[in-house]
Amino acid sequence: MAGNVMVVVREVWDTRDLVSSPLDESGALKPGALATRFEPEDLNALEAALRLKDAHGAKVTAVSVGPPRDVDVLREALYRGVDAALRVEADPAALDDAALAALAAGAIRQAGGADLVLTGTAVTDNENALLGAHLAAALGVEGVSWVDAIEEFGDGRAVAKRAVEMGYEFVEVRCPAVLAMGVALLEDDPRTPRSAKAMLKLKMKKAEIPTLTPEAAGAADPAAAVRTRIAGMETIPPRAIASREVDVEDSAALKAMLDAVRKGD
Amino acid sequence: MAHVLVFAEVDDGALHDGSLACLGAARALAGEGGQVCALLAGAAVADQAPALFAAGADRVLLCEDAALAAYTAGPFRQALEAAVRAADAGLVLLPASTVGNDLASATAAALGAACVLDADAAAAGEGGPRLSRAGFDRKVLTHFAPAADGPVVATLRDGAFAAPAPDPARTGAPEPLALEPAPAPGSARVLRRDVAKRTVNLKDAKTIVAVGAGVGSAEGLALVRALAEALGAELGATRAVVDAGWLPADHQIGQTGATVRPDLYIACGISGAVQHRVGMMDAGTIVAINTDANAPIFRVAHYKLVGDLRTVVPKLTQLLSA
Ligand SMILES: Cc1cc2nc3c(=O)[nH]c(=O)nc-3n(C[C@H](O)[C@H](O)[C@H](O)COP(=O)(O)OP(=O)(O)OC[C@H]3O[C@@H](n4cnc5c(N)ncnc54)[C@H](O)[C@@H]3O)c2cc1C
Ligand SMILES: Nc1ncnc2c1ncn2[C@@H]1O[C@H](COP(=O)(O)O)[C@@H](O)[C@H]1O
Numbered sequence: 207m208a209g210n211v212m213v214v215v216r217e218v219w220d221t222r223d224l225v226s227s228p229l230d231e232s233g234a235l236k237p238g239a240l241a242t243r244f245e246p247e248d249l250n251a252l253e254a255a256l257r258l259k260d261a262h263g264a265k266v267t268a269v270s271v272g273p274p275r276d277v278d279v280l281r282e283a284l285y286r287g288v289d290a291a292l293r294v295e296a297d298p299a300a301l302d303d304a305a306l307a308a309l310a311a312g313a314i315r316q317a318g319g320a321d322l323v324l325t326g327t328a329v330t331d332n333e334n335a336l337l338g339a340h341l342a343a344a345l346g347v348e349g350v351s352w353v354d355a356i357e358e359f360g361d362g363r364a365v366a367k368r369a370v371e372m373g374y375e376f377v378e379v380r381c382p383a384v385l386a387m388g389v390a391l392l393e394d395d396p397r398t399p400r401s402a403k404a405m406l407k408l409k410m411k412k413a414e415i416p417t418l419t420p421e422a423a424g425a426a427d428p429a430a431a432v433r434t435r436i437a438g439m440e441t442i443p444p445r446a447i448a449s450r451e452v453d454v455e456d457s458a459a460l461k462a463m464l465d466a467v468r469k470g471d
Numbered sequence: 472m473a474h475v476l477v478f479a480e481v482d483d484g485a486l487h488d489g490s491l492a493c494l495g496a497a498r499a500l501a502g503e504g505g506q507v508c509a510l511l512a513g514a515a516v517a518d519q520a521p522a523l524f525a526a527g528a529d530r531v532l533l534c535e536d537a538a539l540a541a542y543t544a545g546p547f548r549q550a551l552e553a554a555v556r557a558a559d560a561g562l563v564l565l566p567a568s569t570v571g572n573d574l575a576s577a578t579a580a581a582l583g584a585a586c587v588l589d590a591d592a593a594a595a596g597e598g599g600p601r602l603s604r605a606g607f608d609r610k611v612l613t614h615f616a617p618a619a620d621g622p623v624v625a626t627l628r629d630g631a632f633a634a635p636a637p638d639p640a641r642t643g644a645p646e647p648l649a650l651e652p653a654p655a656p657g658s659a660r661v662l663r664r665d666v667a668k669r670t671v672n673l674k675d676a677k678t679i680v681a682v683g684a685g686v687g688s689a690e691g692l693a694l695v696r697a698l699a700e701a702l703g704a705e706l707g708a709t710r711a712v713v714d715a716g717w718l719p720a721d722h723q724i725g726q727t728g729a730t731v732r733p734d735l736y737i738a739c740g741i742s743g744a745v746q747h748r749v750g751m752m753d754a755g756t757i758v759a760i761n762t763d764a765n766a767p768i769f770r771v772a773h774y775k776l777v778g779d780l781r782t783v784v785p786k787l788t789q790l791l792s793a
Contacts (some may be wrong), residue, residue: 219607221606221607221608221610222608223608223767224607224608224610226610227607227610227611228607228610228611229611240607302618304580304583307580333588333589333604333606334586334587334588334604334615335572335576335588336576336579336580336586336588338576339573339576339577339579339580340576340580342577342580343577343580343581344580347658348544348545348658348659349544349577350659351572351573351576352569352573365662369569369727370569370664370666371482371568371569371666371720371727372666372667372668372669372720372721373664373665373666373667373720374664374665374666375661375663375664375665375666376661376662376663376664376665377543377659377660377661377662378659378660378661378662379658379659379660380658383658383659395714432618433579433583433584433585433586433617433618433619434585434586434587434615434616434617434618435585435615435616435617435618436613436614436615436616437596437601437614437615437616438613438614439611439612439613439614440611440612440614441610441611441612442605442609442610442611442612445752445771447770447771447772447773448773449769449772449773449774449775450773450774450775451774451775451776451777452774452775452776454760454776454777454778454782454783454786457786457790460776460786460787460790461790461793463758463774464787464790464791467735467756467758467774468702468735470734470735470755470756
């Protein structure tokens with residue numbers, strides 16, 4: 207079976223190792239305080255989709271809601287090897303996962319549906335990882351969360367390796383289904399997403415990416431689909447920690463530290 | 472405040488601690504006029520009901536059905552939706568476990584309800600409950616509110632609320648809740664599970680020596696294990712170490728592992744990614760050993776030891792026995 211795979215990808219704030227809060231006094235994001243990046247777990251979902259293409263000849267389409275800001279996630283997906291890309295014109299900033307899912311599900315239907323829809327789990331900024339569940343509900347299909355790997359695909363079914371508290375479970379779903387990939391990849395993990403290909407970059411640089419209006423995606427007023435709104439953001443005061451450096455060459459200092467910490471200081 | 476429904480998660484015949492903490496939160500949020508209701512769902516789980524009454528539940532809805540023997544989203548979602556109606560709940564709380572987060576998001580999507588996963592705080596507010604979560608590398612607290620009327624579904628992170636002390640004087644009779652119509656044979660089916668039995672008790676440990684990818688190999692672990700033994704400590708690990716297969720999953724500390732609050736936490740070769748820090752940053756005293764003076768772990772450490780764990784750790788072990 208060849209099959210149709212759609213992968214829903216997004217551009218998010220890069221929140222790695224922030225040294226200080228990105229908010230101003232009023233609780234708004236300071237302009238320029240953060241760069242954006244390809245949501246890392248969406249990249250894992252993209253890689254999983256491309257592996258289905260490599261192994262089963264699946265046709266892979268990347269779908270995203272909203273215009274690119276710093277990173278064009280759809281073009282990046284084309285550079286890595288997806289067959290097609292589809293953009294929904296809407297401003298994702300004001301939308302929650304329910305509204306994003308309504309638009310993405312509409313776009314997936316417009317594009318003829320899919321055997322598997324893949325997405326990431328974590329969202330690095332506000333971390334409400336609900337897109338997969340809402341996509342499954344909007345498409346009326348089964349959803350599986352925290353998928354580490356797709357073990358089998360074909361004959362109208364897929365087997366997902368799902369991370370659970372003390373290990374893994376292997377879940378079989380009938381297609382179509384939504385799999386939310388929740389894998390945390392390590393630096394030299396064999397599942398690390400492939401990088402963009404120079405040849406594809408040349409070829410796809412100017413490729414036309416079809417766009418759908420919210421109406422065409424079946425949600426003329428996407429804001430009406432919002433279920434969870436942000437009531438405010440505030441800076442968490444940094445924890446004042448009395449931190450002292452201990453010279454690791456100085457045995458007396460190390461001994462003093464051990465004595466102190468064992469007494470609970 | 473409206474009535475609050477708590478999903479009582481049962482794992483391996485035991486109530487999940489997080490569900491008891493949810494009952495504590497529910498009691499605080501329901502206020503004077505609100506009822507706290509618990510859903511107990513499984514194949515044979517009735518014996519857990521007294522603990523739920525004792526922990527503050529006013530009502531326990533008991534849904535026993537063979538389809539609920541092992542967790543799959545379909546039938547559990549059906550049970551939770553029925554319980555939301557039976558309890559007339561304005562707020563549904565679940566522990567932020569694998570099951571809780573999956574069930575919360577699936578149920579909220581089915582109900583078209585507002586949903587917040589991994590909440591760090593919950594409070595009763597004007598337009599409904601207000602859930603908050605630390606994001607942006609735990610630098611920002613985001614407050615969420617429902618955009619429309621209807622129930623709000625949330626999962627509470629381990630540690631957000633304390634489990635109430637059980638009050639044996641509080642008793643009651645569970646009310647049966649039928650799973651009707653019989654759940655449609657779902658298209659999802661768990662073929663097999665590959666899960667370890669818990670061998671360490673990190674949650675109650677007073678001292679934890681934790682190891683990260685900086686240990687380099689399974690052999691390097693021996694040094695760290697020796698330090699743990701010298702301190703009478705439990706051995707913890709990062710996900711990197713677990714994924715590498717150097718230690719089993721029950722050693723993992725962090726967002727997808729245990730949340731721990733020992734008196735003393737010694738981090739050996741751990742970079743301190745936010746998903747790890749969230750599970751250990753409330754430890755009383757944190758000592759970190761890392762070759763990289765700029766490792767984020769040092770931002771939460773009381774004692775900063777910049778050096779190679781392969782020399783520093785044996786030195787500490789030796790100083791302890793000297
Ligand atoms: C959704 C999600 C959930 C996650 N859940 C968890 C979780 O529950 N728990 C968790 O831990 N992680 C979790 N992670 C992974 C997390 O992001 C990090 O990848 C992980 O914590 C890194 O582990 P580490 O510090 O051991 O490894 P690394 O980040 O590789 O750090 C190794 C450190 O060792 C130091 N080092 C190297 N050699 C030496 C030496 N000889 N002596 C001393 N120091 C040395 C290095 O300087 C470095 O700082 C999750 C990720 C995601 C996306
Ligand atoms: N897909 C996205 N790409 C880039 N930024 C985003 C995205 N989604 C949300 N944001 C930003 O993150 C902030 C919080 O929005 P949200 O996470 O959508 O509630 C907003 O200011 C958005 O601009």
